Amino acid sequence: MDIDDILASVDRNDVSTPESAALDHQLLTRFWVAERGVSELLPWPEALMNRMMERVRKQIETIEDLAASSSDPTTTNNSNNNPTLNLKLSILQTDLSRTQYLLRSILRQRISKLTKNSMHYLLRVSSAASSQPSQQHPDSQNNSDQQPEDSIPDLTAVTDPSPLSSQELDFLRAHQTLLAGHFGASFLGSFPAQLRRLDDNAGGVSMVQGPDPREVVFVRCLVESVGVVVPPGDGVEVETVGTEMRMGDVWVVRWEGVRGAWERGEVEVL
């Protein structure tokens, strides 16, 4: 069977076919490689993950049913079937473990990015939620009761946790609250109140650190051509285009130069 045929037969509206399983597997694999290769957290692929979790759940049921039938004494009369049954089981289990490895690696990589730059992502999600520039802590300088936890932004207005999943946002808020409480109890509590924040930028150095979008990535160009862009900045108000990559090319380029093309599926991260 040719992969082309498998993919060509995918019906966009029917995700229950074996062919759509192949496509989702490819999408998941590509996303895994990208998440592992890019320093910033990629947008959570909600629909894909939901479909994958559902498939994994069903596959586990299938495996359990098969395993039950192999140990069922009433079916031992067709024991000459058992050799392939065991083979089938070991294939299904290997396939399941491989998929679970991908899922687990994606989740762990994302958690590692989130905890490394926790304040960055919390502020990003909360500022996207409030249309006004998030009013920075009214009387933060004078409040003598100030605790490190006060640096954690209010997330009640957040309706779209992107690029995090809502579970990841819950995790991150809980994580940062614990961390801030621990810092407060172990050393920040004995500092003057105005030095207890975790989002200070006194002295021109911000405590909030984010990933650097200028770090380079390895990409393959999948369409006729893709231009490497330079985002606006340093006084230049528009996006400009530099080098042009052609189909099948592999390039070392800045992540910010190809992020848009990656979102459109025109390049893949290697």
Add this chain to the structure above:
Amino acid sequence: MAFPLPRGITPPEISFLAEMEMVTILPRQRLEGLELLGGPVEPLLPPRRASLPLWLALLLKRQRRANILPPTWLHPESLSLILEIETQHHEYQHAFSPPPPLPGQPSLRDRGQRPVAVPRYTPDGGRYYPAPPFLPQNVAQDHVPSGEPPSLPFHWLEVGTMLLDAASDDLVDPDQTRRLLKELREVRTAKIRSGVDVLDVASTGGGGVALTGVGAMEVGEGRGFIAGVVDGLRKIGASKEQARREQMAEDMANGGYDATQDDDDDMEF
């Protein structure tokens, strides 16, 4: 809860990815078709050939339930030809031999033609263009189109090494194959290392360095170093880049900016 792995997939993970490549097998027993999370597997009906992911082919091979038909490129003859391209051709003195074309990309023979990338659509409506390991780059071919030079697929080193390990009795001349793979690896590693000299074009905005034809394991081996050099060069050149951008902003404000002047940044290894 630290994630212990560095950025970018590691050699064992690259190997794991390469195990998703499709290979051709000759089954020695029957097995009904299966629906895996990785996609459907066709029924095995000896003596009919079947295409399976490499991990499954290796699983069957280790249990002597199948033989693996080596991909066309893994024959000593093909490898010698590729080695010749890598070492003798002036055009590829500093570049890798050309990789197999993607679907819709003209092959080496009709290089003049324009590529046409045809997307498939994901259930979410996004565009999807398949690439290795999900292209039939490692299946056995009975008829190689004449005039088509052999080429190394993206996962050449992993597929070659794994087949030598687990299925050497299915290969044409395993010792010769092993020697050729080793030689190819050395020649190509030297090319990556000598490429440091052009890495500064990847260190400015909009710039980049082409590594077309590079293999997955070679990316894995060079990633940390290449990224480190480019990021180092970017930081050293940051003040100069900023000055250039500010000059550009000024030129744009005066209407004197020519959008094409920035375009000569690309360079090949």
Add this chain to the structure above:
Amino acid sequence: MSYYDIDSILTDAQKLPCTFELEVPGLGILEGNPGDNIKAGTRIDLPLWLGEMLSIGARLGTSRLVTLDIPSALSERVMNALKADPRTVDLRALAPHFYSLSERVLELFEEEEMVDVLINTFKKRASEIADHAHNPKGALGDGVEFLRGLDETERQLFRVAHDSAKETRIWAGEAKKR
């Protein structure tokens, strides 16, 4: 400057020649004379973070307290040596965070030629680093001396190149884990 990055903090502690433009009462402690005044025209080495802060007036165009100079690690003499042969210069002896220091200095001074010299230096030394890192037997001969002279950025580069070469050899079965 990055808040949690130790290399960035250490870079900011590297010293820079500063000349006082005004007499400052009671600042003699910087010269090792607590209680005394510091006189106009006094030239002392101060950590980058302090020198930068004191020189801010200069950049705002108001009266300045100190003027900064390029540190000796990046002097004309060093640049000439790097132009002649980047591989033989012991960068670590000049400054443990040689390149990070250069980046900070280049933010303060416009020195286009220095950028070019440093970029060439970094590239030339990087390919030498790659050669040593891929040698499974480790550094030998003059390699030892070269590697000893690497600055912190280069050491990290060596480590990452060495580790990924080793991991690939382990995968290929050519080397054992640990």
